[in-house]
Amino acid sequence: MSRVASAPVDVHAIREHFAFPRLGRIVTNNAASTQPPDELLALYQSLAPGYENVHRGQSTASQAMTALFEESYDTIARFIGAPGRASIALYRNTTEAHNAVMYALLTEFRNGDNVVTTMMEHNSNYVPWYAMCREILPRFGRRVHYRLARFDPVTGELDLDHLASLIDARTKLVCCTGASNFLGTKNPLRTIRALASASGYPQPSGERRSHLLIDGAQLVPGAFVDVQDLDVDYLSFSFHKMLAPFGVGVLYAKQHLLASSLPFLYGGDMIAEGRVFPDRVEYNALPWKYSAGTPNILGAITSAQAVRILLDLAMTPRKPAYFQTAKPIERGAVRAAMDRVSAWNRCLTAGALEGLRTIPGITMYGPPDPSRRTSLVSFNLAGHDPAGLAEALNRAGVESRAGCHCAPLAHHARRRRPRRRRGSRHRQPPAAARSSAHCPGNVMINPRRRVSMRNRSGIPGQEPGSVRN
Numbered sequence: 001m002s003r004v005a006s007a008p009v010d011v012h013a014i015r016e017h018f019a020f021p022r023l024g025r026i027v028t029n030n031a032a033s034t035q036p037p038d039e040l041l042a043l044y045q046s047l048a049p050g051y052e053n054v055h056r057g058q059s060t061a062s063q064a065m066t067a068l069f070e071e072s073y074d075t076i077a078r079f080i081g082a083p084g085r086a087s088i089a090l091y092r093n094t095t096e097a098h099n100a101v102m103y104a105l106l107t108e109f110r111n112g113d114n115v116v117t118t119m120m121e122h123n124s125n126y127v128p129w130y131a132m133c134r135e136i137l138p139r140f141g142r143r144v145h146y147r148l149a150r151f152d153p154v155t156g157e158l159d160l161d162h163l164a165s166l167i168d169a170r171t172k173l174v175c176c177t178g179a180s181n182f183l184g185t186k187n188p189l190r191t192i193r194a195l196a197s198a199s200g201y202p203q204p205s206g207e208r209r210s211h212l213l214i215d216g217a218q219l220v221p222g223a224f225v226d227v228q229d230l231d232v233d234y235l236s237f238s239f240h241k242m243l244a245p246f247g248v249g250v251l252y253a254k255q256h257l258l259a260s261s262l263p264f265l266y267g268g269d270m271i272a273e274g275r276v277f278p279d280r281v282e283y284n285a286l287p288w289k290y291s292a293g294t295p296n297i298l299g300a301i302t303s304a305q306a307v308r309i310l311l312d313l314a315m316t317p318r319k320p321a322y323f324q325t326a327k328p329i330e331r332g333a334v335r336a337a338m339d340r341v342s343a344w345n346r347c348l349t350a351g352a353l354e355g356l357r358t359i360p361g362i363t364m365y366g367p368p369d370p371s372r373r374t375s376l377v378s379f380n381l382a383g384h385d386p387a388g389l390a391e392a393l394n395r396a397g398v399e400s401r402a403g404c405h406c407a408p409l410a411h412h413a414r415r416r417r418p419r420r421r422r423g424s425r426h427r428q429p430p431a432a433a434r435s436s437a438h439c440p441g442n443v444m445i446n447p448r449r450r451v452s453m454r455n456r457s458g459i460p461g462q463e464p465g466s467v468r469n
Contacts, residue, residue, distance in 0.1 A: 013317035072304030078329045081226035089251040089290035094217040095124035097236040097251035100264035102128040117175040118149040119413045156183035156366035178219030182407035183366035184373035224338035244306035247299040265292035311337040345375035
């Protein structure tokens with residue numbers, strides 16, 4: 001670990017950038033959405049007086065907004081190590097990005113092909129492939145199958161031998177989460193890339209290997225990611241999980257794939273200017289080929305600035321260096337900042353795991369080593385309904401989340417059977433409570449703070465212990 005990454009984070013300085021500490025909130029639902037810093041909310045509002053549509057406008061306002069909008073693509077590309085804006089497509093969220101990949105590849109699948117994904121996926125990286133194989137392609141008489149790789153129910157680690165056994169010469173695509181949103185497990189992406197590369201599947205481009213799609217929604221906000229170094233074909237993530245407001249998801253794809261694939265959405269800005277004829281339509285250059293209609297202009301600009309303020313908060317929270325400047329984002333600066341984020345999150349996670357282990361009746365999921373997981377912890381407490389546990393924590397002043405976390409496959413794999421809620425005739429889906437930290441979004445929580453549910457929530461029976469984050 002570098003000396004910069006191991007340096008302590010200036011928690012007090014970071015707190016000053018957020019509203020929720022001032023309101024006394026303890027927020028541990030960052031795996032779903034992080035809290036936005038004050039500066040991003042103010043930026044969004046400040047852009048309103050000069051708001052105008054982008055591209056093809058002759059007004060000064062339109063040209064200024066277009067410049068900011070296009071610069072946002074450059075910032076995003078630099079953050080993940082992409083070669084340039086032509087490899088970036090913006091959507092509403094990670095889910096829509098996965099659907100974009102599915103529809104882009106839909107017509108390329110041949111009878112007998114397969115897609116390999118895993119049992120630890122978020123619904124957004126399973127259901128599109130389920131729908132494609134079971135509902136869409138069968139209507140066109142095409143048989144394509146999906147295959148699901150197991151994970152170890154004890155350690156939460158992906159079963160790489162089983163994954164390897166599922167990938168063969170008919171595997172067009174391997175889909176895998178970079179980090180599980182239920183188990184917290186960080187998957188070995190280089191190993192998975194090697195397995196996909198060895199398949200020998202003949203792609204239309206002439207490549208003989210399976211494409212690799214990585215769901216980076218839980219990985220990118222807390223780790224240094226370089227898409228070229230990892231050699232991924234597709235990477236997705238959402239900005240509402242890394243300080244920005246809702247509404248912007250990112251799909252990185254290798255440029256030749258975006259150039260050759262069919263778009264997901266049609267009309268508007270994805271059409272080349274004036275190139276619509278009765279017998280043909282020509283599409284816009286990359287990346288605008290994947291920007292149908294009027295885009296989320298302010299969302300894109302604000303999201304790109306979220307990258308900049310993330311670097312500032314991680315490195316110099318009292319003296320911003322990148323936010324609202326034209327300063328290029330260097331890869332070295334991104335690595336230094338994200339390594340510090342990772343180090344701090346490991347500290348928070350280690351403290352949470354240590355404290356949770358002292359609670360009688362608790363079951364935690366995922367790797368026990370904080371270096372092999374992200375900063376979320378899912379758990380169940382014997383004798384307590386997960387939703388009731390989350391409600392009790394809320395009464396104690398700690399905001400968490402209970403449910404299946406959009407990962408029912410993982411719950412089923414752990415044989416967590418549906419439960420009947422008291423007074424209900426219907427079975428509830430399998431569930432667990434989850435607490436998640438993000439630096440700097442949740443760095444304000446003191447890892448030494450303990451919240452005793454017996455003393456503060458009034459739950460009867462055995463002492464359910466405490467949650468520490």
